[in-house]
Amino acid sequence: xxxxxxxxxxxxxxxxxxxxxxxxxxHSKPITYWDYIHTDALLNLQIQRTTLPDEMVFIMYHQINExxxxxxxxxxxxxxxxxxxxxxxxxxxxxxxxxxxxxLSSSFEIMGKGMEVAQYxxxxxxxxxxxxFQSAQYRMIEFASTELINLIDIRFRATIDRNTPFSxxxxxxxxxxxxxDHKTGKxxxxxxxxxxxxxxxxxxxxxxYNTVNLWSKFKxxxxxxxxxxxxxxxxxxxxxxxxxxxxxxHYNAAAKYLDSGEKSAEATGGSDWKKYMHPKYxxxxxxxxxxxxxxxxxxxxxxxxxxxxxxxx
Numbered sequence: 425x426x427x428x429x430x431x432x433x434x435x436x437x438x439x440x441x442x443x444x445x446x447x448x449x450x451h452s453k454p455i456t457y458w459d460y461i462h463t464d465a466l467l468n469l470q471i472q473r474t475t476l477p478d479e480m481v482f483i484m485y486h487q488i489n490e491x492x493x494x495x496x497x498x499x500x501x502x503x504x505x506x507x508x509x510x511x512x513x514x515x516x517x518x519x520x521x522x523x524x525x526x527x528l529s530s531s532f533e534i535m536g537k538g539m540e541v542a543q544y545x546x547x548x549x550x551x552x553x554x555x556x557f558q559s560a561q562y563r564m565i566e567f568a569s570t571e572l573i574n575l576i577d578i579r580f581r582a583t584i585d586r587n588t589p590f591s592x593x594x595x596x597x598x599x600x601x602x603x604x605d606h607k608t609g610k611x612x613x614x615x616x617x618x619x620x621x622x623x624x625x626x627x628x629x630x631x632x633y634n635t636v637n638l639w640s641k642f643k644x645x646x647x648x649x650x651x652x653x654x655x656x657x658x659x660x661x662x663x664x665x666x667x668x669x670x671x672x673x674h675y676n677a678a679a680k681y682l683d684s685g686e687k688s689a690e691a692t693g694g695s696d697w698k699k700y701m702h703p704k705y706x707x708x709x710x711x712x713x714x715x716x717x718x719x720x721x722x723x724x725x726x727x728x729x730x731x732x733x734x735x736x737x
Contacts, residue, residue, distance in 0.1 A: 482547070499517045504633060504637070504641065566708075578598070578707070590630050667710065668724050675702055
């Protein structure tokens with residue numbers, strides 16, 4: 425009866441008759457693992473473009489990445505929406521996110537060692553102009569992690585401020601350079617298709633996270649909280665994991681195939697992938713003020729010795 429009273433209070437609160445809902449339970453089917461996880465639907469999402477077996481590895485690997493990106497965005501959203509943010513809650517969410525990226529980084533061995541070079545160099549021809557560059561969720565992770573100015577191409581940062589229209593800032597994001605023909609300066613098919621599908625969504629997302637991204641949330645904390653060693657280390661670990669370790673794991677996996685000598689070393693999207701991907705060139709840094717001058721100068725070069733864990737702030 426205690427459970428019944430709780431259920432009645434729950435449904436009374438939304439103007440529903442608890443007895444109708446209980447009656448419905450008489451006709452419901454028991455839940456199963458495959459129904460709950462939607463296993464059949466999930467396992468039918470892998471559709472090859474070629475007859476090469478290792479293409480299936482490539483497809484499933486990237487689908488797993490996208491699921492992990494969704495988990496990361498789910499954790500970031502909880503920080504963004506939290507009205508009474510504590511350092512413990514903040515650090516726990518960052519550590520969860522870092523573990524997801526740790527998994528992403530280590531999983532590149534699946535790509536680096538799990539496909540025959542000859543097969544990859546054949547089926548990749550059918551993927552042009554598609555590219556991992558076109559992962560909308562990864563771009564959203566960037567927008568939700570730091571202030572927009574930290575994602576602007578370093579050549580244009582002096583021209584961007586809080587009053588800059590989002591559409592103008594979008595056109596000067598660091599990754600725009602990878603989507604342009606270096607000879608003509610025109611946007612490639614890669615980025616044109618990407619923007620047709622996602623640009624409006626990106627503008628809305630940028631507006632939402634403009635003041636509630638992870639870096640802004642950290643800077644809004646009381647001064648004492650911003651000196652919390654556990655939180656600062658979690659911030660630094662996340663920044664380094666995403667913008668150095670994960671990027672370099674991706675870079676090294678790509679290098680195995682694109683530098684194999686089998687075909688052109690150009691990425692499917694047509695970008696100068698070595699300069700675009702390597703952190704020492706782009707220096708993508710979410711939380712710049714949490715790093716020393718020396719660490720910033722050596723970003724992506726010496727791997728920051730796995731980045732130092734601070735004992736005091």
